[in-house]
Amino acid sequence: EHEDKSESLQNLEEFHISEEYGFVLPDPLTELPDYYAPWMNVAANLPHLIEGHQLRREVAKMPLLSTRYLRGHRQLRLARLALGFITMGYVWQGGGRQTVKILPRALAVPYCTISELLDLPPILVYADCVLANWKKRDPCGPLNAENLDILFSFPGGDSNKGFFLVSLLVEAAAAAGIKAIPIIVNAILHHGLCSLETALQDVALSICKMREAFKLIHEGVNPGAFFRSLRIYLSGWKDNFLMPEGLVYEGVWDSPKQFFGGSAAQSSTLQCFDVLLGIQHSAAQGFSAEYLGCMRDYMPAAHRAFIQTLASGPSLRQFVLATGDAGLHAAFNKCVSELAALRSYHMQIATKYITIPAGRCQAEQQQLGGCVHEGTSVLSERGTGGTGFMGFLKAIRDTTRKAQLTEQ
Numbered sequence: 388e389h390e391d392k393s394e395s396l397q398n399l400e401e402f403h404i405s406e407e408y409g410f411v412l413p414d415p416l417t418e419l420p421d422y423y424a425p426w427m428n429v430a431a432n433l434p435h436l437i438e439g440h441q442l443r444r445e446v447a448k449m450p451l452l453s454t455r456y457l458r459g460h461r462q463l464r465l466a467r468l469a470l471g472f473i474t475m476g477y478v479w480q481g482g483g484r485q486t487v488k489i490l491p492r493a494l495a496v497p498y499c500t501i502s503e504l505l506d507l508p509p510i511l512v513y514a515d516c517v518l519a520n521w522k523k524r525d526p527c528g529p530l531n532a533e534n535l536d537i538l539f540s541f542p543g544g545d546s547n548k549g550f551f552l553v554s555l556l557v558e559a560a561a562a563a564g565i566k567a568i569p570i571i572v573n574a575i576l577h578h579g580l581c582s583l584e585t586a587l588q589d590v591a592l593s594i595c596k597m598r599e600a601f602k603l604i605h606e607g608v609n610p611g612a613f614f615r616s617l618r619i620y621l622s623g624w625k626d627n628f629l630m631p632e633g634l635v636y637e638g639v640w641d642s643p644k645q646f647f648g649g650s651a652a653q654s655s656t657l658q659c660f661d662v663l664l665g666i667q668h669s670a671a672q673g674f675s676a677e678y679l680g681c682m683r684d685y686m687p688a689a690h691r692a693f694i695q696t697l698a699s700g701p702s703l704r705q706f707v708l709a710t711g712d713a714g715l716h717a718a719f720n721k722c723v724s725e726l727a728a729l730r731s732y733h734m735q736i737a738t739k740y741i742t743i744p745a746g747r748c749q750a751e752q753q754q755l756g757g758c759v760h761e762g763t764s765v766l767s768e769r770g771t772g773g774t775g776f777m778g779f780l781k782a783i784r785d786t787t788r789k790a791q792l793t794e795q
């Protein structure tokens with residue numbers, strides 16, 4: 388059954404994966420039919436409405452629109468993106484102090500209808516605000532920082548653009564590595580050792596380029612803006628003491644529902660490379676292992692399917708070991724070490740953008756009585772089973788390192 392399963396990997400298009408953009412949604416729509424102007428106007432104006440304490444009033448005025456005039460995948464993705472930003476803004480506009488318990492029906496009903504159609508949870512996910520939240524200034528221009536802009540923002544100024552666009556550029560750099568995966572699977576099935584080694588070198592190079600793109604974060608994102616503002620709006624309502632029951636989706640379900648906050652564990656790219664290289668993150672490191680698994684339910688269905696198909700195929704790791712080929716051995720280990728290096732770099736970023744600002748916040752708490760947003764600990768605990776995000780990131784990085792093939 389490996390044969391037909393892995394054969395099906397040959398056509399990336401059917402998994403909504405693009406040769407050029409990888410898991411990124413190519414050329415997202417930026418406009419919906421005028422009928423949906425109430426959604427688009429509020430979403431486009433979110434920072435201003437939140438800072439002016441007008442968002443709740445604006446949402447209360449919103450008509451309950453029908454989703455029947457949405458046509459095609461890209462209109463559904465754009466509608467979900469707009470409603471997702473409004474929902475997070477609506478819930479967190481008080482910075483977690485006065486949380487709401489009810490999402491009004493004018494938001495909840497269409498948001499849940501569209502989410503059902505896209506098989507995604509009714510909360511903002513990575514596939515919304517990173518993969519579908521972008522446009523080229525010059526449509527014929529390159530995919531680079533100068534020629535890109537985001538569609539929607541939270542409060543936190545240009546750091547929103549920096550955070551979401553750098554993530555997008557890292558995802559785009561991964562495309563060359565993702566493109567090599569069907570070649571790798573084919574080479575294993577047909578014992579093409581030469582093409583396998585070349586494809587593995589392409590994966591290693593792609594991960595190296597992801598780390599290059601990552602460096603743009605320093606000029607694109609301000610630590611204070613990220614920690615005090617943007618981060619709050621990505622939070623969810625599952626295992627969050629600020630919203631112990633979760634959120635009532637008015638007009639959809641009569642009891643409150645809980646959903647995880649946005650996480651990059653929802654990125655298909657790194658989960659894909661982990662599966663390709665046989666890197667399995669387990670509960671052993673103290674964070675909730677099922678968290679990474681759960682996050683697959685927060686990915687587009689086609690991307691989830693790709694990862695599952697890859698996971699059910701032949702093991703690259705076992706194949707390389709079985710050949711005893713030194714060149715393959717080295718090429719495999721280069722992929723692993725590049726992935727570990729990316730995760731180490733990422734930990735440095737998390738230290739600069741979370742640990743350090745959080746420390747300052749604690750210090751302020753002593754002097755000035757109260758950081759801008761309470762509940763930092765819960766937000767930093769998100770999805771990590773209590774070990775905190777740094778423990779989570781370190782565990783993932785260490786497991787990656789251990790995946791090196793040891794000398795025969």
Ligand code: HEM
Binds near residue numbers: 608654
């Ligand atoms: C200011 C910049 C960043 C900060 C503070 C940051 C912080 C974090 C934190 C706290 C986590 C733990 C899980 C979660 O809460 O989502 C995480 C996970 C993750 N982040 Fe970031 N991150 C940043 C930028 C990026 C960028 C640019 C990428 C590129 C795609 C990225 C990719 C990931 C991935 C893939 C994970 C899942 C864990 C893994 O597979 O290693 N992060 N990040």
Ligand SMILES: N#Cc1ccc(NC(=O)NCc2cnc3scc(C#CC4CC4)n23)cc1
Binds near residue numbers: 621
């Ligand atoms: N204190 C604290 C504390 C602060 C932040 C976090 N986590 C966090 O921001 N996760 C998101 C994330 C991590 N890396 C990347 S790249 C692109 C995204 C994104 C996104 C949208 C939400 C889907 N992300 C945890 C704790």
